[in-house]
Amino acid sequence: MYKKELDTKLANNTEMRAILLYGEDSFLIGYYGDKIAQKILAKGCEKKQLLFWRI
Numbered sequence: 001m002y003k004k005e006l007d008t009k010l011a012n013n014t015e016m017r018a019i020l021l022y023g024e025d026s027f028l029i030g031y032y033g034d035k036i037a038q039k040i041l042a043k044g045c046e047k048k049q050l051l052f053w054r055i
Helices: 003-011 026-042
Strands: none
Touching (some): 003 026
16 A cells, blocks of 8 residues: 555554555654554554565
8 A cells, every 4th residue: 555545544543454564765664663563552462573684
């Protein structure tokens, strides 16, 4: 989805079952990852994180 749609889902507290963030801008990936994590951890959900680096 595009950034605008993700912002809308976060603003409306839409439940997301799984999230995969990727792209060129590592700042936005980290920003949205933290923002989503704060919302789901507040609900008592677990956070699992996998990182893949391509060289």
